[in-house]
Amino acid sequence: MDLSSLEVFRAVAETGSVTRAAAALDRAPSNVTTRVRALEDDLGVALFLRDGKRMALTAEGETFLGYALRLLALEAEARGAVRPGIPSGRLRLGAMESTAASRLPEPLARFHASWPEVALDLATGTSRDLAERVRAHDLDCALIAAAPGVGDGLDPGLEAVPLFAEDLLLVAPAGHGPIAGPDDVGPDTLAALPAGCTYRAVAEAWLQGRRAGRPLRRIELASYDAMLACVAAGVAVAVVPRSVLDLRPGLAHLVTVPIARLPTLLIRRRGYRSAAFEALKAVLAASHQAA
Incomplete structure (x- = not known):
């Protein structure tokens, strides 16, 4: 098991297809198939149900996907930690639907223009769901609503920065x-x-x-x-x-x-650091101040 194999596994899980995963990774389909089979042999379980060209996760594959995402996120975090000040890699941002619609279009456009090498993923959900996903390493950071009362509802494993109300x-x-x-x-x-x-x-x-x-x-x-x-x-x-x-x-x-x-908070796991996150935080803060 290595990080490259985990990246291939994630791509197949997300696309549901060896061909689409190969195109996304710029690999030959045969290489993707070999990687997946080698990973399954290493783990001793089938990770996918194969139905023609369609690849669907098995129950074991669903379980393994959570661990694979966390390992890949930790790898990206480690790379960012040793390259301070250079935003790069993948940043997974969560936001409430209202925030994504009304607050993010302009600052995210400026962020992409400033740091095009950062692959920014955006997911929406409720504040509770987003906080759980940050804590579980499914997201790197998220914009959530603060519960009424100072600090209410914020997990001690998370830290927050108020951005706007x-x-x-x-x-x-x-x-x-x-x-x-x-x-x-x-x-x-x-x-x-x-x-x-x-x-x-x-x-x-x-x-x-x-x-x-x-x-x-x-x-x-x-x-x-x-x-x-x-x-x-x-x-x-x-x-x-x-x-x-x-x-x-x-x-x-x-x-x-x-x-x-109510304040809107930018949350992350306590101790999480990355140049991409710091750049995003600065863009969001500047956007609020300008408004």
């Missing part, structure tokens, strides 16, 4: 009456992202102040566009960052009420 708005259908508090909210349904979303937790906590006998229903959705469509249709309320709503001027007729202001 998001104003959270309760968004209600057009024509909704004045909202002075949670008991004034008409729809009894909250459109929200899946559990693990900090903004959803804030919304649920705020809406707990409603009168007894009015249970809160929830519609779990995968995007803010779907959430806002439910609000526009008059069937639900939602809690949305102001920066996300600003991207949709056509929804300016919806009723909005500020309910919270």
